[in-house]
Amino acid sequence: MNSKTLERHTIAGSVGALEIALNAPKMVRGIALIAHPLPQEGGTLDNKVVYTLAKSFFALGFAAMRFNFRGVGRSEGIWDHGEGETDDALRALEYAQARLPQAAQMPLALAGFSFGTYVQTRVAQHVTPTMTVLIAPAAKRFALPNAPANTLVVHGENDDVIPLADALDWVRPQHLPLTVLPGCGHFFHGRLTQLQTIVSDYIATRILDSTHSIIDT
Numbered sequence: 001m002n003s004k005t006l007e008r009h010t011i012a013g014s015v016g017a018l019e020i021a022l023n024a025p026k027m028v029r030g031i032a033l034i035a036h037p038l039p040q041e042g043g044t045l046d047n048k049v050v051y052t053l054a055k056s057f058f059a060l061g062f063a064a065m066r067f068n069f070r071g072v073g074r075s076e077g078i079w080d081h082g083e084g085e086t087d088d089a090l091r092a093l094e095y096a097q098a099r100l101p102q103a104a105q106m107p108l109a110l111a112g113f114s115f116g117t118y119v120q121t122r123v124a125q126h127v128t129p130t131m132t133v134l135i136a137p138a139a140k141r142f143a144l145p146n147a148p149a150n151t152l153v154v155h156g157e158n159d160d161v162i163p164l165a166d167a168l169d170w171v172r173p174q175h176l177p178l179t180v181l182p183g184c185g186h187f188f189h190g191r192l193t194q195l196q197t198i199v200s201d202y203i204a205t206r207i208l209d210s211t212h213s214i215i216d217t
Contacts, residue, residue, distance in 0.1 A: 001023045001054060001055050001058040001059070001064065005023045005024060005025060005058070006021060006022070006023050007020075007021070007022040007023075007024070007099075008020070008021040008022075010074050010075070011091065011092075011095050012091075013070065013075065013076070013077070013087075013088055013091050014084070014087050014088075014091065015070055015076060015077035015084065016070075016075075016076025016077055017074060017075060017076045018067060018068070018070070018075050018076075018088055018091055018092065019045070019067060019068040019072075019073045019074040019075045020045075020065065020066070020067045020068075020092050020095060021045055021065075021066045021067070022063060022064070022065050022066075022095075022096060022099065023054060023058050023063065023064045024063035024064075024099075024100070025058060025061055025062075025063070027061060028061060028062070028063050028100055028106065029060075029061035029062060029106065029107065029207065030057075030061065030062045030063070030106045030107035030108065030109060030130070030207075031062060031063050031065060031093070031096050031097065031100065031103060031106060031107075031108055031109070032053075032054070032057035032058075032062040032063065032064050032065065032108075032109040032110075032111060033065050033089060033092060033093045033096065033108070033109070033110055033111070033120075033123070034050055034053050034054055034057075034064060034065065034066050034111045034112065034116070035050075035067075035069075035085075035089055035110075035111070035112035035113070035115075035116030035117075035119045035120050035123075036050045036066070036068070036069065036072075036112075036113065036115075036116050037049075037050075037113050037114035037115045037116055038114060038115035038138075039069055039071060039072045039079060039115075040079065043069075043072070043113075043114070043115060043116075044068055044072055044073055045066035045067055045068050045072075045073070047113065048187070048188075048192060049113040049135055049136075049187065049188055049192070049195070050066055050113055050116070051066075052188075052192045052195055052196050052199075053111045053113070053133065053135070053199060054066055055196060056196050056199040056200045056203060057109060057111070057203060059200065060200065060203050060204060060207065061207075062107075062109060062203075063096060063099075063100060065092055065093065065095075065096040067088060067089070067092035069085045069088050069119075070084055070085065070088055075088070082115075082118055082119060082122065082142060085119050086119050086122040086123055086126075089119050089120070089123045090123060090126060090127075093108075093123070093127070107130035107131070107206075107207065108127060108128070108129050108130050109129060109130060109131045109132070109133065109203070110123055110124055110127075110129045110131075110132045110133070110148075111132070111133035111134070111135070111199075112133075112134055112135070113135040113136060114135070114136045114137075114138050114161070114162065114186070115138050115141075115142065117134040117135070117136070117137040117138055117144065118137075118138045118141075118142040118143075118144050120132065120134065121134070121137075121144050121145045121146070121147055122145060124145070124147070124148050125145060128148075129148055130206060131150070131151075131152070131202070131203065131206040132147060132148045132150075132151040132152070133151070133152045133154075133199055133202065133203075134147060134151055134152070134153045134154070135154050135155075135188075135195070136154070136155055136156065136159055136161070136162055136167070136186055137153060137155070137162070137167055137170060137171075138162055139162060139166040139167050139169060139170035140162075140166040140169070140170075141162060141166075144170060146174050147171075147174060147176060150206070151176060152179070152198075152199065152202040153167070153171055153176055153177070153178045153179065154178075154179045154180075154181065154195065154198060154199070155167045155178060155179070155180055155181070156180070156181050156183075156184030156185050156186060156188060156191075157180050157181060157182045157183055157184055158183060158184060158185050159184070159185060159186040160185060160186060161186040162186065164180065179198055181194065181195070
């Protein structure tokens with residue numbers, strides 16, 4: 001994933017400009033929508049965990065769509081506690097699907113980090129993802145809906161923003177497995193390569209077979 005594959009500009013959002021960054025490989029096998037952490041705590045589409053997620057999907061043939069929530073970077077509007085941010089995510093997804101003409105036939109992945117997991121579990125109530133990746137789910141900080149089946153959930157053992165116990169309380173009634181990185185904090189410092197491996201392995205197991213459309217951008 002590099003500058004040659006990057007399309008970065010603003011599109012029309014529901015409250016003004018919405019900044020997006022779309023990396024599409026030459027041959028596209030799916031779309032991955034990736035949501036960043038809490039804006040009030042510095043979250044942007046350039047967050048290192050978000051970028052790692054984008055790299056993981058891109059390497060396996062997905063067009064990786066990142067975007068800035070309203071009020072972040074070049075995106076207009078103000079913080080809306082997850083309501084408007086869900087709409088931002090859906091607008092970014094609509095753009096990616098329109099940009100890739102056979103999108104309706106391609107797998108869809110939803111991925112998010114921290115606050116982004118709250119948004120993506122809400123997005124999943126409007127679309128049907130082929131795969132979902134939730135990193136450090138913001139359990140108890142926000143009212144996360146249940147995740148889709150077969151979701152990958154990854155959490156750091158020493159997360160001091162969202163305690164591991166809170167994440168376990170959220171996944172337990174859903175019978176969702178939780179991958180725990182021992183000794184790892186909320187921002188996965190020094191563990192991004194390991195995180196990428198875990199996410200990539202999950203994507204590889206979920207990619208649909210060669211009967212699905214692969215398009216040339």
